[in-house]
Amino acid sequence: MTTVLLAILLGAAFGFALDRVGATNPGYIIRMLNLTDLHLMKTILTGIGVASILLFGGLLLGLVDPGHLSVKTAYYGVFLGGLLLGVGFAVAGYCPGTGLTAMATGRIDAVFFVLGGLVGAGAYMLAYGGIAGTDLFTKIAGGDATLAPVAGTDYPSILGAMSGEWLGLAIGVALIVVAWVLPARLGDGRTMSAPAE
Amino acid sequence: MTSWQQVPLPWKAGGLLLGLVFFAAVLLVKPIGVSTQFVIFDGILWDAVDASVVVPSEEAKSGFTSPNAYLDKSGGKYAKSVANPLNYGFVFVIAMMAGALMSALLRGGVPKSERAMPQVWRANFGDSVWRRYAATFIAGFLVLFGARLAGGCTSGHMMSGMMQTSLSGYMFAAGAFLAGIPLAVYLFSKEG
Incomplete structure (x- = not known):
């Protein structure tokens, strides 16, 4: 029951945050991807950076249970799937999470996105049996690899001689620096800093 | 001075908020993910029209099995979620939609x-x-x-x-x- 309560609290916080940062607005996502307005890119990079610093800082201080990490497997299909997702992401301005939340805020095009998504996920369920044994799923770097080893976990890593925690902290800081120096826009015209809605 | 009511939030405030949520999820439970739940929802619909799609099994690690190779993957872990929709991942996504709706209502909704x-x-x-x-x-x-x-x-x-x-x-x-x-x-x- 506690987990369901946490699911409600964390899920609601995530949905609220997605809407507040503008990610439920496909216009902002499209204008990030066509490089005319990088506001959302700066937000996302800062978000990953902050989360990374808190996570690895917390791990170093013993405040975070390393067992809560969950590193996904690396295989060729990850990249190919990323490419496919990128195509739809650009056309619609939605990804799975922002499509569902946009639908909840009353966007009708998002309803069609979610319906297409349910059909796409269903097609994958049916296709999986036929592609499961292929090279698409050949693991890379031992599978569920991190960049460097993290204490208390047995994930394989690429850079064995380094501390995963300190690398995670450094990457977190680097992402925030990139967010800081990235211009809000590359082209000319309006930006999101003007009230856009 | 920018108000917390501004949407989108300034990138620093927005990034901080997003980062805190992603960290809180790992600290308290596990990393955030969404797309699996499209499969679970499909599975629930499919199971509703054809009850043989997800069946209890003592041999499966999760306690459930499916003739569909994807639902049956990793010891039937998706099959189990289809059989018990009140699980963390599925409730998380429903709550996520409710949270976005709440935020949208507080800012006056999406313009027509x-x-x-x-x-x-x-x-x-x-x-x-x-x-x-x-x-x-x-x-x-x-x-x-x-x-x-x-x-x-x-x-x-x-x-x-x-x-x-x-x-x-x-x-x-x-x-x-x-x-x-x-x-x-x-x-x-x-x-x-």
């Missing part, structure tokens, strides 16, 4: 002119709503097929993955932006 399509779409492809709906339907298909092939989406792979320094998170983000940026630059030449 924006509900069918964003301005940048209108500027490049005109006012036809059915063109937009057809395009987002096909895009949704590609996004979820791609996310399932990759084993995660923007939340699970990119945000949660990169924050944990996962190799797979970087591979996924590289693919998504390598395809997404050139295509968006090509499709949306008028800013809107």
Whole structure:
């Protein structure tokens, strides 16, 4: 029951945050991807950076249970799937999470996105049996690899001689620096800093 | 001074908020992910019309099995979620939608002119709503097929993955932006 309560609290916080940062607005996502307005890119990079610093800082201080990490497997299909997702992401301005939340805020095009998504996920369920044994799923770097080893976990890593925690902290800081120096826009015209809605 | 009511939030405040939520999820439970729940919802619908899709099994690690290879994967872990929709991942996604709705209501909702399509779409492809709906339907298909092939989406792979320094998170983000940026630059030449 506690987990369901946490699911409600964390899920609601995530949905609220997605809407507040503008990610439920496909216009902002499209204008990030066509490089005319990088506001959302700066937000996302800062978000990953902050989360990374808190996570690895917390791990170093013993405040975070390393067992809560969950590193996904690396295989060729990850990249190919990323490419496919990128195509739809650009056309619609939605990804799975922002499509569902946009639908909840009353966007009708998002309803069609979610319906297409349910059909796409269903097609994958049916296709999986036929592609499961292929090279698409050949693991890379031992599978569920991190960049460097993290204490208390047995994930394989690429850079064995380094501390995963300190690398995670450094990457977190680097992402925030990139967010800081990235211009809000590359082209000319309006930006999101003007009230856009 | 900017108000917390401003949408979108300034990137520093927005990034901090997003980062705190992603961290809180790992601290308290596990990394955030969304796209799996499309499969679970499909499975629930499928199981409702054909009860043989998910069945209890003492041999399966999860206690459930499915004739569908994907639902049966990893000891039937998806089959189990289909059989018990009141699980963490599924409730998380329902609550996520409720949270977004709450935020939208607090800021007065999405303007009517924006509900069918964003301005940048209108500027490049005109006012036809059915063109937009057809395009987002096909895009949704590609996004979820791609996310399932990759084993995660923007939340699970990119945000949660990169924050944990996962190799797979970087591979996924590289693919998504390598395809997404050139295509968006090509499709949306008028800013809107």
